[in-house]
Amino acid sequence: MKGLLLVNLGTPDAPRAPEVRRYLAEFLSDPRVIDINPVARWLLLHAIILRVRPAKSAAAYQKVWTEAGSPLLVHSRALAAAVADRLGAGWHVELAMRYGKPDLASALDRFALAGVTQIVLLPLYPQYASSSTGSSVARVYELVQERAAVPAITTCGDFYDDPGFLDAVVAVTRPILDAGAFDHVLMSFHGLPERHVKATDPTGAHCLASPSCCDRIVPANASCYRAQSFATARGLAERLGLPADRTSVAFQSRLGRTPWIRPFTDERVIELAQAGVKRLAVLCPSFVADCLETVEEIGLRARESFLAAGGEELVAIPCVNGTPAWVDAVVAMARRAGPP
Secondary structure, three states: OEEEEEEEEEEOOOOOHHHHHHHHHHHHOOOOOOOOOHHHHHHHHHHHHHHHHHHHHHHHHHHHOEOOEOHHHHHHHHHHHHHHHHHOOOEEEEEEEEEEOOEHHHHHHHHHHOOOOEEEEEEOOOOOOHHHHHHHHHHHHHHHHOOOOOOEEEEOOOOOOOHHHHHHHHHHHHHHHHHHOOOEEEEEEEOOEHHHHHOOOOOOOOOOOOOOOOOOOOHHHOOOHHHHHHHHHHHHHHHHOOOHHHEEEEEEOOOOOOOEOOOEHHHHHHHHHHOOOOEEEEEOOOOOOOOHHHHHHHHHHHHHHHHHOOOOEEEEOOOOOOOHHHHHHHHHHHHHHOOO
């Protein structure tokens, strides 16, 4: 029996401060997420972040929570169900979250009970980052090593330029752009600290060393999140026929005072409005499922900032979620990676 393990980042169990605190404590305790001295990380987390952020984040989650639960979990479950249906009886599909529930250990338990001996691991992050893909893969292997019967695991790599993924984003985006007469299209990716992307540069001399460092993929930036994000944006712009002067890239969700990769989404939407853009479309191609960052941060907060700065309409384009083209792409990646 073959198994497909779909892994996304995670979500709290409920939009309340205690559940959010528990989720953030697990998430931000990961040394791949806050990569500083362990003592400093503990102090930052328990003396500052977990005292302030849970209530604020819970209020944001309350704005996007659905009757079925967290948007991220709802869309991820729909994807897993559709992929399982398409793959058929020879595959057992499990969804797990790196942090929170459904958890990775339980997914591995269910694989074992189903007789799965060969697992395809597909982290649902298009662009590589140590704090997402790296952490998820490392945790799966850590859990597997604890088991008496160790299954064979094949990991699907980054899919930032996968034609199926790009076509799935286009399938969602094109009808909205065709109907909207937008002045500009902003592609907003999740942000990362600069030190995270620099750490993936084996030369130590390429990443963020020049304004053109992300203009193309080369060996020095092959695992660079920022370079892969720009490559995704170029692939989407080409497929959508977007001229260079009507599209741009930015990075959202920065946290803390350390330098994060630029440009920043919250600043860019204001700049565009002040430059005369009236109708702005925003898509978020670092997410495959709508979540707090897409629905609340872009769909609510970014829209409010854009309108306050003189814009007239901001449309947050949905993620690929469980759409047919994305299901096709996931199935194709699983079959390419999986055993015959």
